[in-house]
Amino acid sequence: MKHIIAFAGSNSSDSINKQLATYAASLVSDVKVEVLDLNNFDLPIYSKDLEAKEGIPKNAIKFLDILKKGDGIVLSLAENNGAYSAVFKNLFDWLSREEQKNWLGKPMLLMAASPGARGGKSVLQMAADRFPRHDANIVGKFSFPSFDENFSEGKITNDDLNKELLEEVKQFKNSL
16 A cells, blocks of 8 residues: 655644645545654754754654655645745755755655635745755645635635645546
């Protein structure tokens, strides 16, 4: 049975991106889903000096080991000021110090959600440009706008948006 890793690029306790990642992963049939919470991978702020002094933190290595065991990645990025959240950027920095090609060529469903009408499009575009340089195999992308108006009880309530996500999930599933 295939194993997918799902997580949000957020450490918010009520992360809309974690809700979206969890929902999207639940749509992939016949797989084992492991949902990660970045709060369980506390990391110091990356610095070259800290890395030289202490090496790569155990939680970064642990996170990377989990990614290595998965067959695919479902990631929904939070957008802060048009870019990655600080917690995700810090994790990404540490991961890439341990393994430059930290996405490991695994199929990825890349998403972003926001309460606003743009649906995290800025961070989604940034990641779609950057991640392939770290061996991301992005097989599907989804921007989810107006989260509070279009998501309820653990699922997307807007039929058009849900159909769009289902198409991306299908592409992701077929690439596993």
